[in-house]
Amino acid sequence: MVKAPAPRILTANDLLEGDVLFLGHDGWVRDYRAARVATTASEAAEIEVLGLAAKDARLIIDPYLVDVALEADGTPAPVRFRERLRTLGPTVRPDLGKQAERRS
Amino acid sequence: MYRYDEFDHRLVQERVAQFRDQVARHLAGSLSEEEFRPLRLMNGLYLQLHAYMLRVAIPYGTLSSRQMHRLAEIAKRFDRGYGHFTTRQNIQYNWPRLKDVPDILAELADVEMHAIQTSGNCIRNITADPFAGVAADEVEDPRITAELLRQWSTLHPEFSFLPRKFKIAVTGSAHDRAAIKVHDIGLRLVRSPAGEIGYEVCVGGGQGRTPMIAQVIREFLSKDALLPYLEAIMRVYNLFGRRDNKYKARIKILVHEIGVAAMRDAVETEFARLDVAAIAADQDEVARIAGYFAPPVYEQLPKDSSTLRTARAQDGAFHRWVETNVGAHKVPGYTIVTVSLKPIGGVPGDATANQMHVLADLADRFSLDELRATIEQNIVLPNVKADDLPALYVELVAAGLSTANVGLITDIISCPGLDYCSLATARSIPIAQALSQRFADAERQRAIGPLAIKISGCINACGHHHVGHIGILGLEKAGEEYYQITLGGDPTETAAVGERLGPGLSAEATIDAIERLVEVYLARRQSGESFIAAYRRLGHDAFKEAFDAAA
Amino acid sequence: MPLLDATGAITDRWVRLTDDTPLPRAGAVILSVARLKAEFDQLPSHGLLLFGVEIVPEVCVDTLTPWLQRLDLIAIPFKSFTDGRGFSIARQLRLAGFAGELRAVGPLIADQFAYLKSCGFDTVQLDAATFGRQPSDQWLAALSAFSGLYQRSYGGPLNILAARRAARAKAADVSERAAAE
Numbered sequence: 089m090v091k092a093p094a095p096r097i098l099t100a101n102d103l104l105e106g107d108v109l110f111l112g113h114d115g116w117v118r119d120y121r122a123a124r125v126a127t128t129a130s131e132a133a134e135i136e137v138l139g140l141a142a143k144d145a146r147l148i149i150d151p152y153l154v155d156v157a158l159e160a161d162g163t164p165a166p167v168r169f170r171e172r173l174r175t176l177g178p179t180v181r182p183d184l185g186k187q188a189e190r191r192s
Numbered sequence: 193m194y195r196y197d198e199f200d201h202r203l204v205q206e207r208v209a210q211f212r213d214q215v216a217r218h219l220a221g222s223l224s225e226e227e228f229r230p231l232r233l234m235n236g237l238y239l240q241l242h243a244y245m246l247r248v249a250i251p252y253g254t255l256s257s258r259q260m261h262r263l264a265e266i267a268k269r270f271d272r273g274y275g276h277f278t279t280r281q282n283i284q285y286n287w288p289r290l291k292d293v294p295d296i297l298a299e300l301a302d303v304e305m306h307a308i309q310t311s312g313n314c315i316r317n318i319t320a321d322p323f324a325g326v327a328a329d330e331v332e333d334p335r336i337t338a339e340l341l342r343q344w345s346t347l348h349p350e351f352s353f354l355p356r357k358f359k360i361a362v363t364g365s366a367h368d369r370a371a372i373k374v375h376d377i378g379l380r381l382v383r384s385p386a387g388e389i390g391y392e393v394c395v396g397g398g399q400g401r402t403p404m405i406a407q408v409i410r411e412f413l414s415k416d417a418l419l420p421y422l423e424a425i426m427r428v429y430n431l432f433g434r435r436d437n438k439y440k441a442r443i444k445i446l447v448h449e450i451g452v453a454a455m456r457d458a459v460e461t462e463f464a465r466l467d468v469a470a471i472a473a474d475q476d477e478v479a480r481i482a483g484y485f486a487p488p489v490y491e492q493l494p495k496d497s498s499t500l501r502t503a504r505a506q507d508g509a510f511h512r513w514v515e516t517n518v519g520a521h522k523v524p525g526y527t528i529v530t531v532s533l534k535p536i537g538g539v540p541g542d543a544t545a546n547q548m549h550v551l552a553d554l555a556d557r558f559s560l561d562e563l564r565a566t567i568e569q570n571i572v573l574p575n576v577k578a579d580d581l582p583a584l585y586v587e588l589v590a591a592g593l594s595t596a597n598v599g600l601i602t603d604i605i606s607c608p609g610l611d612y613c614s615l616a617t618a619r620s621i622p623i624a625q626a627l628s629q630r631f632a633d634a635e636r637q638r639a640i641g642p643l644a645i646k647i648s649g650c651i652n653a654c655g656h657h658h659v660g661h662i663g664i665l666g667l668e669k670a671g672e673e674y675y676q677i678t679l680g681g682d683p684t685e686t687a688a689v690g691e692r693l694g695p696g697l698s699a700e701a702t703i704d705a706i707e708r709l710v711e712v713y714l715a716r717r718q719s720g721e722s723f724i725a726a727y728r729r730l731g732h733d734a735f736k737e738a739f740d741a742a743a
Numbered sequence: 744m745p746l747l748d749a750t751g752a753i754t755d756r757w758v759r760l761t762d763d764t765p766l767p768r769a770g771a772v773i774l775s776v777a778r779l780k781a782e783f784d785q786l787p788s789h790g791l792l793l794f795g796v797e798i799v800p801e802v803c804v805d806t807l808t809p810w811l812q813r814l815d816l817i818a819i820p821f822k823s824f825t826d827g828r829g830f831s832i833a834r835q836l837r838l839a840g841f842a843g844e845l846r847a848v849g850p851l852i853a854d855q856f857a858y859l860k861s862c863g864f865d866t867v868q869l870d871a872a873t874f875g876r877q878p879s880d881q882w883l884a885a886l887s888a889f890s891g892l893y894q895r896s897y898g899g900p901l902n903i904l905a906a907r908r909a910a911r912a913k914a915a916d917v918s919e920r921a922a923a924e
Binding site for chain 1: 221225241243272289290291539611616619621
């Protein structure tokens with residue numbers, strides 16, 4: 089039996105601001121928990137296309153898919169350490185990045 | 193130090209206008225992302241893990257008080273209040289916004305600074321000995337050459353789309369503090385038997401995934417031939433450097449593949465075609481630049497400072513700081529001070545905006561208005577009177593800049609690593625912090641003596657781990673960070689690439705392993721023998737045994 | 744395909760001939776290296792036909808030396824705008840004495856126009872898509888983005904080192920005259 093692909097979200101950086109974004113259900117969001125989750129290969133292809141369109145429209149840069157694990161309530165959590173870091177900020181500066189913004 | 197004339201000013205201002213226009217044209221769709229990316233890289237703007245990163249050039253590491261103040265203001269106004277000094281004498285900001293970058297560049301241009309060619313497949317910042325101009329062992333101040341090359345390489349019409357980045361370093365001393373042997377071109381100022389000053393030219397050094405020591409391509413190059421000869425090297429590289437594989441595109445690969453003899457032939461053939469007189473900088477221009485590096489007016493002071501002697505006798509901490517952070521200056525009564533940006537447990541090379549302001553003030557008050565950034569990620573105040581050291585030290589203590597560890601085991605070089613960098617495979621800064629804390633004890637550090645630990649968070653080796661006495665390379669396996677240790681690296685004139693000790697370890701095990709290696713050294717060293725000397729005498733296996741035994 | 748020089752978009756009088764198309768009686772034709780090599784000795788010299796060659800970036804410029812006097816155009820392709828070999832090839836051809844038209848062909852960007860000219864190029868042949876995004880006015884603006892360049896012996900705007908030298912000479916002249924008064 090073919091293994092189902094890991095659920096994925098799409099991440100990128102805001103062109104003008106530079107900070108990390110995720111493709112949401114209605115545009116781009118800064119909180120990964122609100123990202124649109126692609127559970128099938130065709131849905132992943134679909135969000136990739138949306139990412140490339142946003143890149144061509146010069147809203148974002150460097151869009152790519154990120155493997156996630158789903159929590160009980162369906163919230164996505166990036167699997168790879170590097171991608172988890174992108175949702176947090178530098179581990180050596182807990183006062184900077186999204187981790188700090190979420191706390192404030 | 194060099195001061196811009198009207199032409200230099202105009203060029204950096206035009207560059208700012210050009211970049212502003214490039215951003216606008218990109219937003220408007222004239223420049224695609226693929227087209228814009230190399231253009232923004234050639235203005236030092238990277239995309240990193242969390243944000244953009246702007247790398248500002250500090251040409252050959254020299255800057256004035258006014259310039260350091262401006263760097264601090266930029267950190268405060270446009271970034272998050274700090275900057276990072278790099279292993280190529282530049283400064284990096286980790287949180288600029290693209291929309292602000294033209295304005296940042298304008299602020300820089302205003303104080304004769306820029307971010308030109310700090311990234312991209314072009315000639316990068318020309319680096320030089322941080323003790324240039326004040327070291328006793330100097331044949332000639334390498335910054336004259338470095339400034340000449342800075343101008344020559346800036347917006348070069350022929351060499352701005354190379355196969356890959358290109359790094360040049362210059363040393364004016366036989367003792368190489370500029371790591372020229374691991375640069376694409378390394379230049380050493382030398383005297384011919386007849387007494388003429390010229391260059392020994394080396395090519396093909398570099399780190400990254402295939403570290404190589406540069407080889408001599410020309411034992412003596414006369415000064416007037418410098419620009420044409422470099423033009424010949426760059427042309428050969430531009431034409432024949434590999435473009436099919438990003439990881440084999442540096443000049444070191446070309447030299448390795450065809451051999452240095454063939455490289456020399458190709459360069460000399462090309463050089464022979466050139467009209468040296470038409471390409472070289474004329475003598476008056478070289479003299480004009482050299483004039484800016486004439487020594488400042490020094491006071492006539494006795495060699496021995498009683499003020500210093502007294503203060504050292506009275507304050508143990510100050511005494512220890514002088515021992516580690518203060519070096520001899522070629523002028524009697526003066527010293528070279530290295531300010532450590534490696535506080536115990538801190539982020540190597542980082543300075544807050546406030547600290548930068550303090551350093552700028554101290555340079556103005558105590559160092560004849562000059563500072564240097566080093567490839568060890570520290571800041572040098574090159575002209576401090578011995579009499580002023582106690583007063584300087586008080587200010588450094590107040591600003592958290594008084595760590596007495598220059599050259600010691602906690603003076604760790606570390607790239608930003610996975611905490612910041614999108615190329616990284618592992619974090620490097622936490623390893624530096626843990627090692628720093630493990631060896632925090634001042635007495636223990638002094639007992640160990642000079643020991644350079646260099647850490648890279650990926651195979652690109654921006655932390656220069658290949659030339660660390662102890663090198664650490666951060667990798668990833670099955671989602672976990674692990675670290676490989678190398679031993680015996682050396683960036684100086686006795687250049688060597690470190691040898692791998694064994695398989696990678698977890699972060700915790702790496703710290704323990706380093707401690708074991710240090711204990712082997714302490715147990716087996718001969719009197720007064722540094723770590724690197726003991727390593728060379730005892731051999732790699734002596735350390736490998738201890739490493740394997742504990743694994 | 745759009746063709747540009749320092750005045751903007753121009754009409755192209757050159758025709759790229761495939762290897763099997765017979766030479767016309769008159770005009771300006773660009774041949775492949777292979778064809779030029781094969782037919783060099785038989786090329787008509789009545790003056791009604793101008794000859795050019797389209798090289799490849801891997802070319803060794805020395806192999807072109809025997810033909811330089813006979814050629815009025817050399818077309819140098821750029822596989823991408825980041826493949827900078829063409830700049831060096833152009834420079835070598837100018838150093839070898841080639842005085843005809845040097846044409847850059849490929850997906851170059853307007854921001855490179857000043858560099859291309861400094862290295863000896865006269866014209867740029869673009870694809871329509873790039874030209875659509877970067878019309879003539881951007882190319883011409885790029886030519887004057889910098890009023891001076893540091894590198895000696897490259898063509899282009901003011902050479903900064905030469906300007907400094909002239910300024911020094913003028914200052915020396917002025918002070919000489921002031922001293923004489």
